[in-house]
Amino acid sequence: MSAAEPTAPQLELLGEGRVALCGHWSHRDLTRSIATLRRALARLPRDTHWDLTSIGRMDSFGALVIWRAWGRTWPPHVALSPVVREALDRVAAARGESLPPQPRPRMTAALVLVGEGAFRLGRHATDFVALLGRIALDVMALAGQPGHWPLREITANLYKVGVQAMPVAALVGFLIGVVLSYLSALQLQTFGADVFIVNILGLGIIRELGPVLVSVLVAGRSGSAMTAQIGVMRVTEEIDALRVMGVSPYVRLVLPKVVALTLAMPMLVLWTSAVALLGGMVTADLQLNLGYGFFIQTLPRVVPPSNLLLALVKGLIFGLLIALVACHFGLRVKPNTESLAAKTTASVVSAITLVILVDAVLAIVTRRVGVPY
Amino acid sequence: MNAPVVDMRGIGTCFGRRWVHRDLNLQVTAGEMLALVGGSGSGKTTLLRQMVGLLTPTQGQVRLFGQSLTGGNRIERRLLRQRFGMLFQHGALFSAFSVFDNIAFPLREAGVASPEEIRDLVALKLAMVEIDLADARHMPAELSGGMVKRVALARALALEPELLILDEPTAGLDPDRSEGFVTLVRDLHRQLGLTVVLVTHDLDTLAALATQVAVLADQRILAHGPVEAIMALDHPFVEHFFRGERGQRALAANAPGAQ
Numbered sequence: 001m002s003a004a005e006p007t008a009p010q011l012e013l014l015g016e017g018r019v020a021l022c023g024h025w026s027h028r029d030l031t032r033s034i035a036t037l038r039r040a041l042a043r044l045p046r047d048t049h050w051d052l053t054s055i056g057r058m059d060s061f062g063a064l065v066i067w068r069a070w071g072r073t074w075p076p077h078v079a080l081s082p083v084v085r086e087a088l089d090r091v092a093a094a095r096g097e098s099l100p101p102q103p104r105p106r107m108t109a110a111l112v113l114v115g116e117g118a119f120r121l122g123r124h125a126t127d128f129v130a131l132l133g134r135i136a137l138d139v140m141a142l143a144g145q146p147g148h149w150p151l152r153e154i155t156a157n158l159y160k161v162g163v164q165a166m167p168v169a170a171l172v173g174f175l176i177g178v179v180l181s182y183l184s185a186l187q188l189q190t191f192g193a194d195v196f197i198v199n200i201l202g203l204g205i206i207r208e209l210g211p212v213l214v215s216v217l218v219a220g221r222s223g224s225a226m227t228a229q230i231g232v233m234r235v236t237e238e239i240d241a242l243r244v245m246g247v248s249p250y251v252r253l254v255l256p257k258v259v260a261l262t263l264a265m266p267m268l269v270l271w272t273s274a275v276a277l278l279g280g281m282v283t284a285d286l287q288l289n290l291g292y293g294f295f296i297q298t299l300p301r302v303v304p305p306s307n308l309l310l311a312l313v314k315g316l317i318f319g320l321l322i323a324l325v326a327c328h329f330g331l332r333v334k335p336n337t338e339s340l341a342a343k344t345t346a347s348v349v350s351a352i353t354l355v356i357l358v359d360a361v362l363a364i365v366t367r368r369v370g371v372p373y
Numbered sequence: 374m375n376a377p378v379v380d381m382r383g384i385g386t387c388f389g390r391r392w393v394h395r396d397l398n399l400q401v402t403a404g405e406m407l408a409l410v411g412g413s414g415s416g417k418t419t420l421l422r423q424m425v426g427l428l429t430p431t432q433g434q435v436r437l438f439g440q441s442l443t444g445g446n447r448i449e450r451r452l453l454r455q456r457f458g459m460l461f462q463h464g465a466l467f468s469a470f471s472v473f474d475n476i477a478f479p480l481r482e483a484g485v486a487s488p489e490e491i492r493d494l495v496a497l498k499l500a501m502v503e504i505d506l507a508d509a510r511h512m513p514a515e516l517s518g519g520m521v522k523r524v525a526l527a528r529a530l531a532l533e534p535e536l537l538i539l540d541e542p543t544a545g546l547d548p549d550r551s552e553g554f555v556t557l558v559r560d561l562h563r564q565l566g567l568t569v570v571l572v573t574h575d576l577d578t579l580a581a582l583a584t585q586v587a588v589l590a591d592q593r594i595l596a597h598g599p600v601e602a603i604m605a606l607d608h609p610f611v612e613h614f615f616r617g618e619r620g621q622r623a624l625a626a627n628a629p630g631a632q
């Protein structure tokens with residue numbers, strides 16, 4: 001479309017204070033020339049004689065541009081067709097109403113923000129406890145009726161969070177084992193303390209690294225998925241639908257996730273630690289010529305079996321925490337996409353933080369358990 | 374502008390192994406108000422989605438304003454898309470935006486209007502669909518179902534497009550609002566020379582708005598013509614839809630003589 005085409009909006013100065021507007025004054029037609037036309041309109045004095053009769057199509061935007069140029073009042077001399085008058089009338093009628101102002105940020109806003117943050121934290125805590133209570137109540141109600149346990153959902157979740165996580169957990173575990181072993185080997189070699197690599201890897205991976213590594217992985221992989229799923233079900237009112245049918249969303253949605261992840265995590269920890277040790281063992285063999293046989297024989301001697309038990313308990317606790325946090329945030333999603341995104345992020349971040357905090361506490365509490373010497 | 378506004382030729386749609394449309398033809402000329410009717414699941418929404426380029430038909434081609442939605446360069450395609458607006462069956466408001474921002478969105482994207490103009494235009498559109506300005510700061514989740522519909526209509530109208538595509542616009546509105554909506558679309562039609570394609574199950578809306586009716590049945594457009602001609606048709610769907618007791622009542626109330 002060139003500017004010469006008759007549909008293009010134009011402003012013609014006819015001299016003697018007369019102006020004619022022609023062409024189509026619609027949003028699409030004005031796209032190209034809006035800046036020029038705005039400037040031309042602004043230059044015209046108030047007592048101009050306006051001729052709007054040759055305007056073709058005019059929409060609200062075109063009318064608004066002209067109306068604003070007129071300073072939102074009818075000019076004294078104007079000729080127009082009924083259709084154009086109607087469009088201008090509509091724009092004129094909407095005048096006077098303005099949007100309710102957005103609340104302005106005040107000086108005290110920062111203080112309010114801090115206070116709100118504290119309250120929010122408090123609400124989180126009470127809601128979390130409430131969630132625990134609901135689950136406990138529902139479990140007690142279920143205890144009498146074994147037929148009502150959501151076994152299908154539990155097994156389905158077990159498969160999703162457990163079995164399907166195995167490949168990625170193995171890959172990460174193996175690589176971590178290799179890297180850890182390689183770095184330790186470099187250091188130990190300089191002291192001629194090669195054999196101690198079994199102690200380092202065994203204790204480090206089984207006791208600490210395994211559970212925490214898997215937790216981070218699972219929080220990112222399964223925790224986020226749980227939050228998103230429950231969140232979307234809230235957005236689409238599916239949870240309300242469940243409630244109306246008398247099905248407890250806690251039993252049907254929350255409980256299977258919590259049970260499945262609590263059960264799956266110790267197994268995942270076991271699996272990942274084993275693969276990480278394998279990686280470490282392979283590297284130790286390559287780097288220090290420590291035979292596989294020696295590695296496997298030494299391991300149970302230098303790492304007391306209570307460490308394994310500790311790792312499994314940690315897995316259990318972390319799995320429970322991650323699932324609870326994920327469901328907690330999922331149930332707090334408000335019905336909009338922004339909230340869904342925010343809560344999913346919050347779920348992962350909180351779960352990982354919480355796991356590491358609990359891990360630190362456990363490290364102190366169990367400092368006398370399973371450590372030789 | 375001799376080319377039909379909507380030109381769908383030889384459309385075939387296949388989901389999996391089920392054919393929803395087969396060799397379907399539909400032309401809509403400028404200024405027409407076409408009501409697309411058909412049984413539930415007959416593929417009306419699907420046809421609309423193909424019309425606006427959200428779905429590519431398995432066979433056949435779609436042209437809007439004589440242009441293909443996939444042809445031309447990026448800017449041409451964008452300008453073409455500004456020439457039509459769509460009201461989705463469930464509103465499809467952006468849930469993270471307030472009512473105001475939802476309606477302002479297409480205007481801001483176009484980048485022609487200034488912020489003050491956008492504010493005035495949004496106020497105007499809200500007035501058109503009879504939504505209180507006080508509700509402009511609400512989020513879509515805080516609106517009633519009917520309000521969602523009206524805000525969505527306001528958004529579809531934001532750029533005052535030449536072609537308006539409405540998927541069940543009056544479903545979920547009370548009769549009063551329904552009538553207000555019909556009047557609104559009629560006014561816009563007159564003022565802007567709008568072309569309207571609407572899917573509706575509501576005979577009142579159909580009778581009051583449509584200049585043309587297309588019946589979608591048996592995987593194709595069974596008939597396309599003025600309401601009276603369609604009504605005379607001998608087909609089980611038409612029989613049921615128009616000549617049931619409900620249909621007779623609606624059509625009698627909206628007959629030209631009655632107004």
Ligand SMILES: Nc1ncnc2c1ncn2[C@@H]1O[C@H](COP(=O)(O)OP(=O)(O)OP(=O)(O)O)[C@@H](O)[C@H]1O
Pocket residue numbers: 388389393411412413414415416417418419420
């Ligand atoms: N994405 C899809 N995948 C598979 N099948 C689909 C898909 N979308 C639609 N269908 C099928 O195509 C058919 C037509 O659906 P469509 O939504 O167009 O119906 P409709 O005429 O709008 O019905 P209603 O009046 O109930 O809204 C339906 O049978 C539906 O199952």
Ligand SMILES: [Mg+2]
Pocket residue numbers: 417418419462540
């Ligand atoms: Mg539909």
